[in-house]
Amino acid sequence: MSDIESTVQPAAPAQVRFSDFGLSPDILRALTDQGYEHPTPIQAQAIPVVLQGRDVMGAAQTGTGKTAGFSLPIIQLLLAHANASMSPARHPVRALILTPTRELAVQVAENVQAYSRHTPLRATVVYGGVDIKPQAAIMRGGVEIVIATPGRLLDHVEQKNISLSQVQMLVMDEADRMLDMGFLPDLQRIINMLPKVRQNLMFSATFSPEIKRLASTFLTDPVTIEVARSNATADKVTQVVYKVNEEHKRDAVAHILRARELKQVIVFSNTKIGASRLSRGLEQEGMKASAIHGDKTQQERMAALEAFKRGEIDVLVATDVAARGLDISDLPCVINYDLPYNAEDYVHRIGRTGRAGASGDAISIYSEKDERLLADIEKLIKQTIKRGELEGFRPGASAPRSFEDRGERRPPRRDAERAERADRGASAPASNGPAGRPSERGPRPGGPRRDKVDPWFLKPYEPVRSSSPAPVATTSSSPSKPKGQVAALLGGLRKE
DNA sequence: AAAAAAT
Known part of the structure; x- marks a missing residue:
């Protein structure tokens, strides 16, 4: 399906310059503003191909600079x-970029806006969970580039805030994730509104059969671009797992964080409640922690992310909402509080560290019952992860504050739920009551949809990769990162 | 066994 080499070994990035691509001086100036001079491998491959007007099926690992690869x-x-396409339409959106999550949309938009700042082009981002009116106003004013999550985009189309009839270029970012999340019908609807003749760029972490099918449906004679082998973990990431009792997992995380005064760490939890609970626990330990997950309001999500990026928060406790795509400047360390159920997610999570050529540490906590998950992960990444010993870890050393900490059974459900509700992030009980039941907390924009059950467990296993808009070079906002510290913590453990 | 996304 492609006529171009996949997995090319591109010339060393240092030899190529952005100025070699014939990009407009206005674009080059924006790159210079940000100190970018040399493209990453995927950029070096993608930019000329996209400029030729070809469709692209792209795969790239986290931190490869994919966003610039298509947006430039x-x-x-x-x-x-510009002139050829002058259209009488009131809202001539000419490029549409779709992403699976709101945060990713925002991030892509920030990049696009930065790259186009010296041009007359206008880019805007639309996504759910926030007031639609300001978005509508901006789009009615006219924009050339829209970055969107599918649901809110359709909302705007229905409200006639935007017309998609002039779209010349479509980007599906994290296409595999969008499929995972059940966006296929939305994608179909959106694509049906686009002109038949257009350029399509699809990025996906994997080339699963589903993705190939999507590609064959929506792409025309695409050029395949792939950088880095599919299920490889970043070379520069040092991985270690610590086995502890289930009830000591939180203490273990606290111990790791405290022992080395780790800053700028993401801790992944499998559940929203777990993330909130862990975050709160760490805060009670005196750490600057915050949680981000889908039951937080969009405001809270953004606030947590921004606070983390600004360094006001040391520990971001996240569900997999943050596993992919987020360009959180390259982290020294990622911790898995839970091993992910889906082995692919492990790769995505640890892809948050060791980016842009830097080294990183990926630390995972697991317990007896997770042996199987660990085995799955090791099978996927085709390597054995080092088993470490937590030096100086005395479970329960810090005063237990919860029943879980004491290894006891949970208190009666009523209390547990009240505690969760107090936690801002908690969702309603899974087995939900009547639909329109008034919430004690008022409307929750990010709340679960009840209209359909997502039978994720019935779906075929669908591996997913990562993505990420890491720009060409990473502008790190956190000055000194204790990269070596985790390595030190790992003690005399030999490398694999 | 989960999370995400329009309202």
Whole structure:
């Protein structure tokens, strides 16, 4: 399906410059503003191909600079065809970029806006969970580039805030994830509104059969671009697992964080409640922690992310909402409080560290019952992860504050739920009561949809990769990161 | 066994 080499070994990035691609001086200036001079491998491959007007099926690992890889040539093409495409339409959206999560949409938009800042092109982002009116106003004013999550985009289309009839370029970012999340019908609807003739760019972490099918449906004679082997974990990431009793997992995380005064760490939890609970626990330990997950309001999610990026928060406790795509400047360390159920997610999670050539540490806590998950992960990444010993870890050393900490059974459900509700992030009980039951906390924008059950467990196993808009070079906002510290913590453990 | 996304 492609006529171009996949998995090319591109020339060393240092030899290629952005100025070699014939990009507009206005684009180059924006790159210079940010100190970017040399493209990453995927950028070096993607930019010329997109500029040729070809469809692209792209795969790239986290931190490869994929966003710039498609947005730079898109901006260039829109500039080049500015006159030819002058349209009488009131809202001539000419490039549409779809992403699976809101945060990713925001992030892509920030990049696109930065790259196009010296051009007359206008880019905006639309996503759910926030007031629709300001978005509508901006789009009615006219924009050339829209970055969106599918549901809210359709909402805007229905409200006639935007017309998609002039879209010349479509990007499906994290396409595999969008499939995972059940966006296929939405994607179909959106694509049906687009002109038949257009350029399509699809990025996906994997080339699963589902993705290939999607590609064959929506792409025309695509060029395949792939950087880095599919299920490889970043070379520079040192991985270790610590086995502890289930009830000591939180203490173990606290111990690791405290022992080395770790800053700028993401801790992944499998559940929203678990994330909130852990975050709260760490805060009670005196750490600056915050949780981010789908039951937080969009405001809270953004606030947590921003606070983390600004360094006001040391520990971001997250569900897999943050596992993929988020360009959180390259972290020294990622901790798995839970091993992910889906082995692919492990790769995504640890992809948050060791990015842009830097080294990183991926630490995972697991307990007896997770042996199987660990085995799955090791099978996927084709390596054995080092078993470590937590030096100086005395479970329960810090005063237990919860029943779980004491290894006891949970208190009666009523109390547990009240505690969770107090936690801002908690969702309603899974086995939900009547639909319109007034919430004690008022409307919760990010709340679960009840209209359909997502039978995730019935779906075929669908591996997913990562993505990420890491720009060409990473502008790190946190100055000194204790990268070596985790390695030190790992003690005399030999490398694999 | 989960999480995410329009309202």
